[in-house]
Amino acid sequence: MAQPAVGTLYIVPTPIGNLADISERALAVLREVNAIAAEDTRHSGQLLQHYGIRNELFALHEHNERQRTAHVIERLQQGQSLALISDAGTPLISDPGYVLVQQCRAAGVPVVALPGPCAITTALSGAGLATDRFTFEGFLPAKGQQRRKTLNALLAEPRTMVFYESPHRIVDALADLHATFGAERSLVLARELTKQFETYLSGTIAEVEAAVLADSNQQRGEMVLMLAGAPQSTNSDDTGPALATLQLLRRELPLKKAAALAAEIHGQRKNTLYQLALEAENE
Template sequence: MVATPIGNLGDLSDRAREVLATVHRIAAEDTRHSGQLLSRLGIRCPMISLHEHNESDRVGRILACLEAGESIALISDAGTPLISDPGYRFVRAARQAGFEVLAVPGPSSVVAALSVAGLPTDRFFFEGFLPSRSAARRRRLEALASQPHTLVFLEAGRRVAAALDDLARILGSEREGAVCRELTKRFETTRTGRLAELAEWVRADVAQVRGEFVILVGPDSEERAPASASVPDAATLLRMLRAEGLGAKAAARVTARITGESANALYDRAVQEG
């Protein structure tokens, strides 16, 4: 499993270069794209495509190559294979067949973003790409609202503004976040701030919706009131949370955690009140 650059060719390790130059065959997510990389490296090697639409069919063919004594390197279009990229079925099948699978680590947009964002990294939750449709995206974010770790998302430029709007609405406009664009490339940009600020920044600058994005959301740092302090009744608290932009499920879950009332009953009430 060979990690390849996510933008800067200088990030390719000597070991990765050596492996790509010496294996019998390279399985690539896009042979045309990877062919350009190999050409720049001066490497000639037979390639076979392995992507999300043909992986199941190609596994048998690649295993046959391994059984014939060939060595295979798997690469994705950029970064570390299998991280929101194809290859899982192949790796699993290769291991089950008794073949040794080795990692040649290197670039990863997820790790790169975590290293520069200034958000907690001791624990994080990698979600990958959110659903493209807003309703499905909001439902997924409501399910993630209670995660106590830094959240990491991948997003395409054409959807980043809408995704940030939904993140601010569901997770809280004041939640800390970061937008990392075109990491390691010429126009690399990392912007930190509150989610509402980041959404506004992206909308205000058309240049910021071009390229590939990693969006990070810091853990909820809101201080909870001590048990002895006065807490609003469940109905009032539920309305307050809904007014702050939380979805019905998230608001019901938080209210239930604070008041001890039934989350299901609170959810039904939130839906009825709209």
């Protein structure tokens, strides 16, 4: 008996807010596959019901992905085609699916990713910050100490930084951004993208923080934070002023922290300043 053709796993983006943003191709795939794996079946069920799609729907989320992957691949190898969707936007971007896609690739199962909505690119395109180079950092840690450690590691990052943040942590996150990067670094908060109350708050870190603190409505909904990268010096070889600043900071701070701050102030490379200062101290 001939073996059935292997099915295909489709990665299907869904709207991040406005239901009209789903593509015709995405709807066609969702109608044609044998079943749909969803992060939250109740949430995704509403979307599918809106478009009259009644295919089998089963849960695949961060708590069961590793256990269910083998069964999903078995179905694909039997010739069924399946779709993977998340609660909103493009699957695998701060959402489950990595294990499944990795194992499908390893097993020789075709994976087809559809283009579509993504909060990162939507927010960046409307933010007015540099987009030629950016880094996506996902959700900041929930605990303050770990969050500040993560932010400190990004002090000298020259690219625009993109973070997801939750409403109940936005005030604390902004306070830690202010404490780490200072008041004047440019920041944009995009909130409720594509929805009725879509908002962009832009300005300095201090200005965005003040706006959020002054209006509790700005502390609600889905959020994307975009922080301008560290300013870069036009003359990267001129480390003299930066080293002088570092030595002043060194009176109160550990070398690593002093190097990071001096690098940000003067647009120098943190590692370069650190090494130069370390050599000077050893001498």
